[in-house]
Amino acid sequence: MSLASLTALALTVLALRLGASGAAAAAAAAAPHRYEPNWDSLMTRPLPSWYDEAKVGIFIHWGVYSVPSFNIHNMSKAIKDGYAAEWYWWYLHGLPTEEVIAFHNETYGRDFTYEEFGPMFKAEMWEPEQWAELFQASGAEYVVLTAKHHEGWCNWCSAEAFGWNSCDNGPHRDLVGEMTDAVRAKGLHMGLYHSIFEWYHPLYLEDKANGMRYS
DSSP: OOHHHHHHHHHHHHHHHHOHHHHHHHHHHHSOOOOOSSHHHHTTOOOOHHHHHOSOEEEEOOSGGGTTOOOOSOHHHHHHHOOOGGGHHIIIIISOOHHHHHHHHHHTOTTOOGGGGGGGOOOTTOOHHHHHHHHHHHTOOEEEEEEEOTTOOBSSOOSTTTTSBTTTSTTOSOHHHHHHHHHHHTTOEEEEEEOOOOTTOHHHHHHHHTTOOOO
């Protein structure tokens, strides 16, 4: 029997035992809550109890930017002028920062593009089960992976990001899927960070050129 059939049967039983009004109330309670596409509606979402009660969680930034793995060493300067790490491409071209540019030119060459880091992101030592074991041993109760940061690289097999994802390029593996399976197998909650905004997406650049503002 299908899930839909079982649900219908259960509601029928409730109708017989509680009456039509009781069944209607039960059906309403069982229906998933739908939110409207606005902040007033979205901010009514309840905080999951597992998240509220968790003492430790792990947030992972891992992507093409992990190849240069560069950060400005002077933290006061980094805060003032911008840092690198996952923002490497932005501080290389979007908001050029002297220390990032100097490192890039000296290490990779002036003509080396950020996109060329893609094939270099091989994840050669990637063992998701080992990672999950370490997360569990640390006492963490949830794990969040950056599925896509502002440079648009996708850590899964994305048909929309052709050639700029972890299946078509770099490691040629579904990093999001593999980590999710491994983390859940250890009884931990899995979450994803996904940036819709992309620094150099043609549609965003077009909007930016036309003076569009985002609130």
